[in-house]
Amino acid sequence: MSLAATDPIIRADRLSRDFRNLKGERIEAIGEVSFDVPRGAFISIVGPSGCGKSTLLRIVAGLLAPRGGDIFLQGKPVTGPSREIGMIFQSPVLLPWRTVLANVMLPAQVLKLPPSQYEQRAHDLLRLVGLSGFEDSYPHELSGGMAQRAAIVRALVHDPAILLADEPFGALDAMTREQMNTEFQRIWMESGKTILFVTHSIAEAVFLSDIVLVLSGRPSRVLDVVEVDFPRARDIDVMGTDRFGDYTKRIRARFAATSAVEL
Amino acid sequence: MIGRLATIASFVVGLLLWEFAIRYFHVPVYVVPPPSGIALALYRGLDAHLTDIGGYYYHFGVTAYESLLGLAIGAVLGIALGAIISQVAFFERTLLPWILAFMAVPKIALAPIFVVWFGIGLTSKIVMVVTITFFPVLINAIAGFRAASPDQIELMRSCSASSWQIFRIVKLPSALPYIFAGLNLAAILSILGALVGEFIGAQSGLGSLIVQMNNNLDMRGVFSVLVLLSAFGLGLHYLLGWFRSKFLFWSPDERNITGL
Numbered sequence: 001m002s003l004a005a006t007d008p009i010i011r012a013d014r015l016s017r018d019f020r021n022l023k024g025e026r027i028e029a030i031g032e033v034s035f036d037v038p039r040g041a042f043i044s045i046v047g048p049s050g051c052g053k054s055t056l057l058r059i060v061a062g063l064l065a066p067r068g069g070d071i072f073l074q075g076k077p078v079t080g081p082s083r084e085i086g087m088i089f090q091s092p093v094l095l096p097w098r099t100v101l102a103n104v105m106l107p108a109q110v111l112k113l114p115p116s117q118y119e120q121r122a123h124d125l126l127r128l129v130g131l132s133g134f135e136d137s138y139p140h141e142l143s144g145g146m147a148q149r150a151a152i153v154r155a156l157v158h159d160p161a162i163l164l165a166d167e168p169f170g171a172l173d174a175m176t177r178e179q180m181n182t183e184f185q186r187i188w189m190e191s192g193k194t195i196l197f198v199t200h201s202i203a204e205a206v207f208l209s210d211i212v213l214v215l216s217g218r219p220s221r222v223l224d225v226v227e228v229d230f231p232r233a234r235d236i237d238v239m240g241t242d243r244f245g246d247y248t249k250r251i252r253a254r255f256a257a258t259s260a261v262e263l
Numbered sequence: 264m265i266g267r268l269a270t271i272a273s274f275v276v277g278l279l280l281w282e283f284a285i286r287y288f289h290v291p292v293y294v295v296p297p298p299s300g301i302a303l304a305l306y307r308g309l310d311a312h313l314t315d316i317g318g319y320y321y322h323f324g325v326t327a328y329e330s331l332l333g334l335a336i337g338a339v340l341g342i343a344l345g346a347i348i349s350q351v352a353f354f355e356r357t358l359l360p361w362i363l364a365f366m367a368v369p370k371i372a373l374a375p376i377f378v379v380w381f382g383i384g385l386t387s388k389i390v391m392v393v394t395i396t397f398f399p400v401l402i403n404a405i406a407g408f409r410a411a412s413p414d415q416i417e418l419m420r421s422c423s424a425s426s427w428q429i430f431r432i433v434k435l436p437s438a439l440p441y442i443f444a445g446l447n448l449a450a451i452l453s454i455l456g457a458l459v460g461e462f463i464g465a466q467s468g469l470g471s472l473i474v475q476m477n478n479n480l481d482m483r484g485v486f487s488v489l490v491l492l493s494a495f496g497l498g499l500h501y502l503l504g505w506f507r508s509k510f511l512f513w514s515p516d517e518r519n520i521t522g523l
Binding site: 107109139 | 412414415417418419420421422423424428432433436513514515
């Protein structure tokens, strides 16, 4: 199964990657994964833990080279980190000695972009995520949800075309997580970015995505490509509908089927 | 408030006990002097002109100059070399073994050699202080530069940061808590280094003053110089603490420390 688009912003072509564990044995993390991401789409990757979701994201980000296969961003092969990418990690990874503003300005500083212009953008984005007034606060003064919001602003500040998110809400409590999901949808709709979103929550993936990429366990391959066609903006109540249940059941059934084969 | 009063009271009671014990047991003043005698000697030493060779200011100035300048040079060398060793694997392979071998040498044993090499002036003492303060700063700096969070480095890499940017923006601030721990140790050692250097051979400085007074069995004088040295050490400690709280306000360790 594959997902083919014309002029995709990300094209992953038969990617594979293995690791050596502590004993020196070769572990195949990513078996063979291909997918295309259409421009402006919100795509989630779900899969059992250890299936190489984060590894896949790091390959797209140019932080890790694939063992086999090719990865293209905007038609060009990836050779290293690109300024067209903003990354959101599992934890906020804010620098504790920097204020919120200095933290979110980090990519602009590293890329040596004109400070005045991007500082204005940082202020606008902080307002968008509800962090106005916290510019001069330090990370230890923020709650977990606020810190992750700052991390989202940091990923957007240099105006990249693509956002890569690696289970960004996994460490938050359930209530905050639901709230962040609706907010993240709004941020995506207002920013017009392409998002590749790794999560282990099937419900989160269905709620947020246009397309859910279902990966198998190690060595991972694409089990299913689920197109979710709820209208935007989606309300959190959509999660209670039968159709939402159908999507999550379909994805769960995929996992159940493969684990039965592996057993 | 009550805690502070208790501290002061314990000091006063301790000094009184000391004073009366000396008087009661008729301890000779050339063995252990009473606090009143030490205070008097301290007063006499401080009641002198700043440039008076017999007064304490001049000798204190010499010792402070040797330790502070030596500490500054040792710290800068230690941080710089620590940065180079932690950044470049080649230097870690080639320099670190030498450094570890030299670290095992008791630095105080080098003081006589330094006097031969650099004379009995200030230089031999400063070299001594540099030698003795360099190692704790270096070892802590290496540990600090290596302690930068892998997540933060990955974040920097994802922004296409150069290794110099990663060093400056993430590794250097991450190393600061370690560097300050090394500096605290080095500050105490710097005074020790200057004194040892002056013991071996010097014409000025608190160490040479102690040697002179000891030869004259002037224990009140020796103890009064010790009081001065301990005040200097404490002052240095608090100065570093002030810098620490300025630079490390963000560090969880720093925020947990109250008072002091």
